[in-house]
Amino acid sequence: MNDQPRAASGGRAAISSNSLLRHVLLCAASLVMLYPLLWMLASSFKPESEIFHSMSILPSHLDFDSYVRGWFGLRDTFGTFFLNSAIIAVLAVIGNVLSCSLAAFAFARLEFPGKTIFFSLMLGTLMLPYHVTLIPQYVMFLHLGWVDSILPLVVPKFLAADAFFIFLLVQFFRGIPRELDEAAMMDGCSPWRIYCKIMLPLSLPALATAAIFTFIWTWDDFFGPLIYLNDMSNYTAQLGLRSFVDSTGKSDWGALFAMSSLTLLPVFIVFIFFQRLLIEGVATTGMKR
Amino acid sequence: MTTTLADGVSTREVREPGRRWLPHWAAGYLFLSPWFLGFFGLTLAPALVSLYLSFTEFDLLRDPRWIGLGNYTRLATNDPKFVAAMRVTFTYVLFAVPLKLIFALSVAMLLNKGVRGLSIYRALFYLPSLLGASVAIAVLWRQLFAGDGLVNQIVLAVFGVQGPAWIADPEYSLYTLVILSIWQFGSPMIIFLAGLRQIPQDVYEAAEMDGVSRRRVFLRITLPLLSPVIFFNAVVQTIDAFKAFTPAFIISDATGGPVNSTLFYTLYLYQEAFAYFRMGYASALAWVLVVIVAIFTVFSFLTSRYWVHYDE
Numbered sequence: 001m002n003d004q005p006r007a008a009s010g011g012r013a014a015i016s017s018n019s020l021l022r023h024v025l026l027c028a029a030s031l032v033m034l035y036p037l038l039w040m041l042a043s044s045f046k047p048e049s050e051i052f053h054s055m056s057i058l059p060s061h062l063d064f065d066s067y068v069r070g071w072f073g074l075r076d077t078f079g080t081f082f083l084n085s086a087i088i089a090v091l092a093v094i095g096n097v098l099s100c101s102l103a104a105f106a107f108a109r110l111e112f113p114g115k116t117i118f119f120s121l122m123l124g125t126l127m128l129p130y131h132v133t134l135i136p137q138y139v140m141f142l143h144l145g146w147v148d149s150i151l152p153l154v155v156p157k158f159l160a161a162d163a164f165f166i167f168l169l170v171q172f173f174r175g176i177p178r179e180l181d182e183a184a185m186m187d188g189c190s191p192w193r194i195y196c197k198i199m200l201p202l203s204l205p206a207l208a209t210a211a212i213f214t215f216i217w218t219w220d221d222f223f224g225p226l227i228y229l230n231d232m233s234n235y236t237a238q239l240g241l242r243s244f245v246d247s248t249g250k251s252d253w254g255a256l257f258a259m260s261s262l263t264l265l266p267v268f269i270v271f272i273f274f275q276r277l278l279i280e281g282v283a284t285t286g287m288k289r
Numbered sequence: 290m291t292t293t294l295a296d297g298v299s300t301r302e303v304r305e306p307g308r309r310w311l312p313h314w315a316a317g318y319l320f321l322s323p324w325f326l327g328f329f330g331l332t333l334a335p336a337l338v339s340l341y342l343s344f345t346e347f348d349l350l351r352d353p354r355w356i357g358l359g360n361y362t363r364l365a366t367n368d369p370k371f372v373a374a375m376r377v378t379f380t381y382v383l384f385a386v387p388l389k390l391i392f393a394l395s396v397a398m399l400l401n402k403g404v405r406g407l408s409i410y411r412a413l414f415y416l417p418s419l420l421g422a423s424v425a426i427a428v429l430w431r432q433l434f435a436g437d438g439l440v441n442q443i444v445l446a447v448f449g450v451q452g453p454a455w456i457a458d459p460e461y462s463l464y465t466l467v468i469l470s471i472w473q474f475g476s477p478m479i480i481f482l483a484g485l486r487q488i489p490q491d492v493y494e495a496a497e498m499d500g501v502s503r504r505r506v507f508l509r510i511t512l513p514l515l516s517p518v519i520f521f522n523a524v525v526q527t528i529d530a531f532k533a534f535t536p537a538f539i540i541s542d543a544t545g546g547p548v549n550s551t552l553f554y555t556l557y558l559y560q561e562a563f564a565y566f567r568m569g570y571a572s573a574l575a576w577v578l579v580v581i582v583a584i585f586t587v588f589s590f591l592t593s594r595y596w597v598h599y600d601e
Contacts, residue, residue: 022399029396030413033472037420039439040429055442103324112317122324125332129532129582131558131575135342135568136335139349159327166324191316220423222535227563238424242539245428253432260425271419275412278419282476283483286521 044258051253066254067262073244073255076232078262081240085219088150088236092218093211095157096165100210101203103160104169105195109181125163138227148230153221157214165210168285172206173199209281212274216267237263343572353569360573371574373549374557377463381553382530385470390522393474397481398511411479418475426469427539431456434465456540459550466536466551477522484518485511516597524589528582534559554578 038057043050044066045059054060071078106112107119141152160166180202181194189197200207225236235243241256241263248256271278318325343360345353364371396414400407420426433439434455444452456462488511496506512519534555537545545552545560558578562571 019402019404022402022404026396026399026404026410030410033417034413036429036433036439037417040432052437052442055439055446099323099327102320106317106320106324110314110317110320112314112321115317118321118328121328125328127528127582127586128332128336129528129575129578131532131555132339132579133332133335134339134575135562135572136338137331138562139338139568140335142349156327156331158323159331160324161327161331191320195320216419217422222422222424222538223559226538241424241428245424245431245539246542256428257432260428263425264420264423267420267423268416271412271416279411279415279479282415282479286480286525 040257041261044254044261046254048252048254051257066252066258069252070244070255070259070262073252073259074232074240074247076235076240078237078240078259080233081235081237082262084150084234085236085238088153088225089215089218091150091154092157093214095154096160096162096214097207097211099158099160100162100165101169101200101207102195103166104173105191105199107166108170108173109178109194109199110191122163122166126167134227141228147228148234149228150234152228153218153224157218162214165214168210169203169206171285172203176202205277208274209277209285212270212277213281216270219266339572339575342569343576345569346567347569347572348566349568350566356569360570361577363570364573364577370549370552370557374545374552374554377545377550377552378531378554380463381467381470381533382527384464385467385530386523386526388467389471389474389526390477390519392471393478393522394481394515394519396474397478397485400478400482401485411482414478415475418473421469421473422535424535424539427536430465430469430536431540434461456551457547459546459548462540462547462550466533466540469536470530470533477526480522481515481518484515488514513598517599520589520593520597524586527585527589531555531578531582531585 035057039055042057042059043054045062045064046054047063047065050060103122107115107122137152138147141147144151146152146155176199180198181189184194184198220238221236222238222242225239226242229235229239232240232243241259244256244259342353344355344357346356346359347353400410404410417426431438435441436454436457438455440455441452444450453461455465492510492514493506496510501509532555533553537551537553537556538559541547541551541556543556543560543564545556554574555578558571558574561567561574
């Protein structure tokens, strides 16, 4: 596995056979990794009888039956779940980008008493497992009457609860030349105008990275909706899928795979379009997934 | 009114705009106001309340009842499920994190040799990391590692033997989740790749001139120069592994079974809080998790000075 040919070891033949070996290894590895995904997608188009007897990643013919059975498989359709997920994800993106960029601007550019302390506290929250705040937050939202609504999932995003993105944006803002906002300040620009007219437009790549990761993490979030949403009409796609697992058990894998594939689709689309941004985001900030 | 702005621009004696009616530092607090609300209302106050709750018995219906160290003594002395959860979680961390990192580093080193199509491979390997946290993937894993699932079909076709029941077998169930974690080696791989790119090429050239063996180049050059990145990945992945929840929840139908073999710490915490409504006990569990993560973090930072090499 750990063959590491040196770039310039003995002659051309060696180089090309080494690079061929690398390609074979890498291709094999990508196939093994992607095979389950492709198989699931293919199975969602296979008739039920075929799923357990075919390892093929090509269905014998396209059969949309599973999708219909899955979509209408619960009291509320997956249309409801997808809509709920989309609303929550879009609000989360807006809230996160707005509140985190405001906070990041203050930390990166403004001076005020206690700044260093607040900055360390903010970094401290990065390390704090969310389980510690979970139960009191739940009790609080319960008393506010917010349980079984999207508010507990969305409002924290507007309060910059995800310190990770503040950190990411502070790093980016610090890279923008200070001369720009100093000049603007000399011309009498308020901090608000500097934030709107200089920082935000110059930070589009960072804001886009924050927006995309917020979208994906919110879309995939299972724990939050599991705790806060009770009525099926409020379920997100992840929660709907889980209920579907519970209700069909192992009896209808075709429909389960069909709905599973559908819930992966939005993330996959984002991946296709923003691949570079995602990978750069991970490489430069060390995002964990 | 003329004042001097603190730091940054102080040397220039900036004239403040005329219509100013707030002190110059007010802007900072205004910009931070959403974060202040969030920090005090959603983090600091809840954290303190949960510390208090961890010394009480609390079921949401009645007021919390102070029981001193009751929850903690029960944890330490009289809770076989807690012991099971600790064992499962530590086993998971111990297997999943190193294996995932070894995989990530190996593939990153293969890719770093200037492979054609690098960006395609990188994207393909990253995809599972991106999708892996979703319920759909956990559902897929449930089928793959079912007794009559795809993995056993392949085992049967290739080796001609019936494989174990995987997720239904307490011997193997946890390891199917370890495999799921390794499957998502893409993001640490990307970070390793970025780290490998930082290593100056002339170091390798010099080593080659001196005829140093590959093994020694790897042990004496690559590993030490990469150690800050290895350290970072190890810490992030470990903390993440301690918090794993969704796959175990879906694969075991929220039970942590069979026989508590997939009872992740967070799954146990969830059960205590939201299935049995023992909020006080769950708060104690949460604080024990904080202490574990804190000890681990401090420990790794303390030991890091012996093996992590930073540039001067």
